[in-house]
Amino acid sequence: RHNECPVCDFDGETWDELLDHCREEGCRTVCRGCDGGHGSHWESECDAYWEHLDEHNVCTQCERHFSTPDNLTHHRLTHCAATYECLGCDRKFKTYGGMIIHLEYGTCDSGVDHLDLNATAAECRMWSHFIDEDYREDMLDSNDLQDIYSDKVYPYKCPTCDAAMPKLSSLFQHVESPACGQTLNEGAIGRLRRFLYSRYG
Numbered sequence: 001r002h003n004e005c006p007v008c009d010f011d012g013e014t015w016d017e018l019l020d021h022c023r024e025e026g027c028r029t030v031c032r033g034c035d036g037g038h039g040s041h042w043e044s045e046c047d048a049y050w051e052h053l054d055e056h057n058v059c060t061q062c063e064r065h066f067s068t069p070d071n072l073t074h075h076r077l078t079h080c081a082a083t084y085e086c087l088g089c090d091r092k093f094k095t096y097g098g099m100i101i102h103l104e105y106g107t108c109d110s111g112v113d114h115l116d117l118n119a120t121a122a123e124c125r126m127w128s129h130f131i132d133e134d135y136r137e138d139m140l141d142s143n144d145l146q147d148i149y150s151d152k153v154y155p156y157k158c159p160t161c162d163a164a165m166p167k168l169s170s171l172f173q174h175v176e177s178p179a180c181g182q183t184l185n186e187g188a189i190g191r192l193r194r195f196l197y198s199r200y201g
């Protein structure tokens with residue numbers, strides 16, 4: 001599989017890896033919402049990109065595309081309003097995924113860390129929708145998967161598109177991105193959020 005950067009000699013194993021590279025290195029300007037969430041990359045600061053933002057009513061914060069300028073204006077309001085209070089302390093975050101990162105790194109006063117989150121997610125009644133069963137036992141036992149497996153592990157998966165994720169925060173970041181139709185409140189993800197809240201909130 002080749003996903004070559006047109007600017008440098010980077011060659012990604014996946015399309016997503018290439019997009020991440022372009023964004024991090026600034027090789028190309030990424031628009032995650034293009035092609036129904038598949039994403040695309042553009043020559044940095046080129047006219048075609050600016051025209052694209054205009055033509056497709058692109059939200060520059062989350063890169064979602066909207067059918068009309070009105071829909072975009074309406075959508076922008078949700079960014080101002082969206083704040084997620086930490087499940088363990090009173091810090092606030094712009095995204096739910098950002099709040100989970102804060103917990104995973106063990107930076108929260110509550111002492112909750114990624115092992116606690118893994119164990120709780122694995123206990124949720126709808127676990128099979130977002131956790132790979134191969135890893136569930138270790139997660140329930142609060143074992144650190146990274147210590148057990150030498151390769152990078154992807155214990156989480158998106159209930160909607162099946163994309164595999166290394167961490168709970170990556171799952172929520174995926175759900176909050178335009179890459180997927182899954183939302184924060186629906187189905188197994190909504191259930192998981194309510195379960196986390198009941199446990200820590």
Ligand SMILES: [Zn+2]
Pocket residue numbers: 005006007008009010021022025027
């Ligand atoms: Zn590059």
Ligand SMILES: [Zn+2]
Pocket residue numbers: 031032033034035052056058065
């Ligand atoms: Zn686009």
Ligand SMILES: [Zn+2]
Pocket residue numbers: 059060061062063064075076079
């Ligand atoms: Zn947006």
Ligand SMILES: [Zn+2]
Pocket residue numbers: 086087088089090091102103107108109110
């Ligand atoms: Zn906190």
Ligand SMILES: [Zn+2]
Pocket residue numbers: 158159160161162163174179180181182
């Ligand atoms: Zn998905």
